[in-house]
Amino acid sequence: MGKKIKAEPFKIKAVEPLNIITREERDKRIKEAYYNVFNLKADDIYIDLLTDSGTSSMTDTQWSALMQGDETYAGSKSFDRLQEAVERVLGYRYVIPTHQGRAAENILFGTLLKKGDLVPFNQPFDSTAAHINVNEAETVDCVVDIAYDTQTYHPFKGNLELEKLHRVIKEVGKEKIPFVMLTLTNNSGGGQPVSMANIKETKRAASKYDIPLYFDAARCVENAYFIKQRESGYSTKTLAQIAKEMFSYADGCTFSAKKDPAVNIGGFIAVKNESLYLDLISRLVLYEGFYTYGGLAGRDLQVLAQSLYEMTNEDFMEQRIQQVNYLGESITGAGIPIVNPIGGHAVFVDAKRMLPHVPQSRLPADALAVELYREAGVRGLGLGVLAFSKQDTVTGAVTFPETELLRLAVPRRVYTDRHMDVVSEALSRVRDRKDEISGLKITYEPSRLKHFLSRLEPL
Numbered sequence: 471m472g473k474k475i476k477a478e479p480f481k482i483k484a485v486e487p488l489n490i491i492t493r494e495e496r497d498k499r500i501k502e503a504y505y506n507v508f509n510l511k512a513d514d515i516y517i518d519l520l521t522d523s524g525t526s527s528m529t530d531t532q533w534s535a536l537m538q539g540d541e542t543y544a545g546s547k548s549f550d551r552l553q554e555a556v557e558r559v560l561g562y563r564y565v566i567p568t569h570q571g572r573a574a575e576n577i578l579f580g581t582l583l584k585k586g587d588l589v590p591f592n593q594p595f596d597s598t599a600a601h602i603n604v605n606e607a608e609t610v611d612c613v614v615d616i617a618y619d620t621q622t623y624h625p626f627k628g629n630l631e632l633e634k635l636h637r638v639i640k641e642v643g644k645e646k647i648p649f650v651m652l653t654l655t656n657n658s659g660g661g662q663p664v665s666m667a668n669i670k671e672t673k674r675a676a677s678k679y680d681i682p683l684y685f686d687a688a689r690c691v692e693n694a695y696f697i698k699q700r701e702s703g704y705s706t707k708t709l710a711q712i713a714k715e716m717f718s719y720a721d722g723c724t725f726s727a728k729k730d731p732a733v734n735i736g737g738f739i740a741v742k743n744e745s746l747y748l749d750l751i752s753r754l755v756l757y758e759g760f761y762t763y764g765g766l767a768g769r770d771l772q773v774l775a776q777s778l779y780e781m782t783n784e785d786f787m788e789q790r791i792q793q794v795n796y797l798g799e800s801i802t803g804a805g806i807p808i809v810n811p812i813g814g815h816a817v818f819v820d821a822k823r824m825l826p827h828v829p830q831s832r833l834p835a836d837a838l839a840v841e842l843y844r845e846a847g848v849r850g851l852g853l854g855v856l857a858f859s860k861q862d863t864v865t866g867a868v869t870f871p872e873t874e875l876l877r878l879a880v881p882r883r884v885y886t887d888r889h890m891d892v893v894s895e896a897l898s899r900v901r902d903r904k905d906e907i908s909g910l911k912i913t914y915e916p917s918r919l920k921h922f923l924s925r926l927e928p929l
């Protein structure tokens with residue numbers, strides 16, 4: 471007997487038809503989109519793996535929470551529900567709602583950072599790094615070296631290298647480091663988790679210098695799932711227990727609730743310290759709104775509260791990770807190189823290896839995204855030079871990132887495994903004609919967050 475088949479732990483109550491346009495039409499649409507997949511329209515896409523952010527299917531209990539939203543401007547009951555949920559699930563007393571993750575970054579970083587500061591990270595996400603840069607501060611990647619090796623297995627490639635952290639603190643002094651941050655899971659490095667031991671050690675190391683530790687916690691439950699699977703001592707704990715332990719080691723977090731909680735919009739900051747909370751809400755009023763709604767409707771606060779309880783559902787999380795794994799294994803089975811191990815929310819195809827003849831200056835990750843769309847109407851996201859190159863503010867010299875990855879991010883409970891088969895088969899066909907792909911050039915680029923807005927052209 472083979473492995474026991476496990477099906478989705480839900481049944482489907484509402485469906486949304488998909489539009490499939492022809493290859494000729496897709497060629498036209500991608501040209502009109504300036505070869506930047508962000509400019510494509512929903513009706514021109516068959517399977518959308520651009521992001522798992524705000525694109526998941528909600529449960530019936532999440533939908534019904536919407537109707538219980540209290541739209542009172544100040545003192546909304548829905549805010550109280552959110553505060554209760556944050557305290558019970560994450561263990562933090564103070565919550566500051568924001569319209570999404572980057573708004574939380576704006577509020578936290580704008581309050582804590584000053585010109586010339588440095589923020590050691592495992593690795594920041596692109597919007598996170600941009601928000602740090604806007605405050606004239608810099609991030610320092612302190613992720614373990616093995617994170618850059620896309621082929622070798624390591625259970626916790628999101629870990630922070632403590633040696634690198636100590637070195638930065640010694641070199642610049644703790645006064646220039648207002649906080650250390652861990653992205654859970656590490657999206658930029660391939661959706662890779664951070665171990666509980668590493669979280670604890672990072673906290674201990676930062677505390678030695680009185681530096682607080684914050685989490686970018688968007689996918690904290692996926693991180694908890696990997697701890698449960700891979701770290702000794704956690705296999706019998708629940709995801710809820712593991713997540714709560716993780717949060718106990720941090721001083722606070724920014725949270726894009728569009729990921730693990732699976733809401734369509736929402737985010738927050740949660741902190742332990744009251745005086746920091748008071749500083750944060752004075753900035754919140756300026757950018758997001760009063761502290762009991764922070765840029766969200768009462769109904770969104772109510773759904774978010776419900777979602778925090780649901781995000782640690784063991785069956786849903788297992789199905790989610792297993793579906794991503796299924797996609798990853800089908801792609802590797804076809805001989806296409808991906809980041810190993812397969813990440814929590816996405817499969818990251820190694821575009822440098824898949825298209826070795828396309829130099830980094832010709833944007834292999836973005837070129838692969840364009841070709842996958844042309845092939846089958848599947849939208850993924852190129853994460854390479856366009857998203858992560860760094861320019862020295864003094865010399866103007868540009869540093870390319872180590873990796874060029876095509877991210878195929880899977881929304882939660884939206885597509886079936888059959889859709890995943892379509893994706894891996896399409897990618898195989900692109901691989902079979904890879905010699906036709908010569909890369910892209912930039913015809914317009916904004917000064918920051920280039921991959922969202924740049925215009926490109928095939929070479």
Ligand SMILES: Cc1ncc(COP(=O)(O)O)c(C=O)c1O
Nearest residue numbers: 523570571572595657686688726
């Ligand atoms: C790790 C991480 N942090 C922060 C963000 C920003 O969150 P939002 O899109 O809600 O602004 C994202 C979004 O994808 C992310 O993946």
